Amino acid sequence: MKKNIKEMPFSGIRKFFDLASGIKGVISLGVGEPDFITPWHICEASVYSLEKGYTNYTSNCGLEELRREITGYLLKRFNLQYDYSREIVVTVGASEAIDIALRSVLEPGDEVIIPEPCFVAYKPCTVMAGGVVKTVATREADHFKLRPEDLEKAITPRSKVLLMCYPNNPTGAVMTEKELQAIAGIAEKYDLLVIADEIYSELTYDGEHVSFASLPRMKERTVLVNGFSKSFAMTGWRVGYAAAPEDIAVAMLKIHQYTIMCAPIMGQMAAIEALKNGVGEVKKMAGQYDRRRSLIVNGLRQIGLPCFEPKGAFYAFPSVKFTGMSSQEFCETLLNEEKVAVVPGDAFGRCGEGYIRCSYAASVEQITEALNRMEKFLERHVKKQRTIYAVR
């Protein structure tokens, strides 16, 4: 077996998944996908296309109608102008887009700068593409935003790509236009390509999402990655896309052509319907997430877990440092004792240690019950902690 694959660990999430799956009656705040099912009109459009016999391959870059809808959406939503015929690749989820973008641009030894905590696939994808990972830690004090000075410190002559995700999984952090502009300045100064994973763009609360490619002169150095999974509750359909400068889009298309061929047509058909008629549903779902966000953030604070205010995605990222337990220890004990599943923050990078990811893609009742159980858990353990100190 290839050495770097052999050495590559399974995601920290997988280990935890195995633990949690073995226990009955678990309330899970560990799920990184919407708890809504895909709006019915979207499913129906796909079923209808099957009835009509659309079961074939599509062109490698995706159905023309879908690519037109995507460019229309990007224009309307973020004022971004892309050519549907040359700059859009429809992929099997945003994950594939990230993978083929990295494989398209990295020469062996090229460095990819990745702000952490981050989605679990960024680092392995970089390694598999022959790149070298350079992580940049972000901090709670900065609301887990990427600081330009930290980015600049990580840059070497081999730096080629900045791979970042805002709104962020797992922290829920977002970056404002002004903050992104500072990053854009550095990207330009050091000639970095930016892969902007904006899969959670529609789930931005308190203000509008700013697409990195929409900043002045950034479109030509940005691979914009987005998809349907999170915003339209379409995770299982596996449809995403990349919008990129033509030369990169062409390179990505080659890899996509020889490995994937095309994204499944039924998913593409559903995605067309999503963009045509699903935006209202997205707003409704976002409204519900927003109310649960207040519920979970305030709830976590009330039971004593310090939690910065996440402004996007559907995760809260509270600190558990004061309990004296590591993230792993906290999550495992919580799971075993109270049957609440949350994800240890270190699964998303070393600087996530001391935090836990709590997804609020769960019903109000589940969130409330999970908070009650966590409160009991904390009372028990924090007290114990205090007693230990007292005895000492």
Added chain:
Amino acid sequence: MDDIKVRLLQALEQNHRITTCTLATMLDLPENEVKNIIKELEDVKIILGYVTLIDWEKTGNNDNVTAIIDVQMTPQRDVGFDVIAERICRFPEVTSVYLMSGGYDLSVMVEGTSLKQVAFFVSEKLATMENVQSTATHFVLKKYKQNGIVFNDDKKDHRLVITP
């Protein structure tokens, strides 16, 4: 209407049994303010009531019948259909009344304890009303979905317990 009220209504529309304390947390408002807003919305009849949707079939002692009646009528000068619609609303067996576009004018939903009772209501009370030209009665055989809620829905969470 301001945004806070709309958000509060959206939350209540889904589940009115949610406590004011939870609502306050969800909307980032003091609980007292939530109570005041709800009171205000009730006073101006934006919130009209809170009902419980019950599947009476499952209780085993449900003999009620429901009928939907299409009513054709002659509108009255100045008031159109309103006055007569309001008269129909007064009957306690009438559960909803809508003015419709298309082939007939009012859609009236009636509930009674027997087929006979509903038929009697239609022939004696409704059809004999001034301005009512004709009625067509359709009995409901089975309810699948009402007020956005599916009867016999076994919703399951198919997601894996933990995903990235």
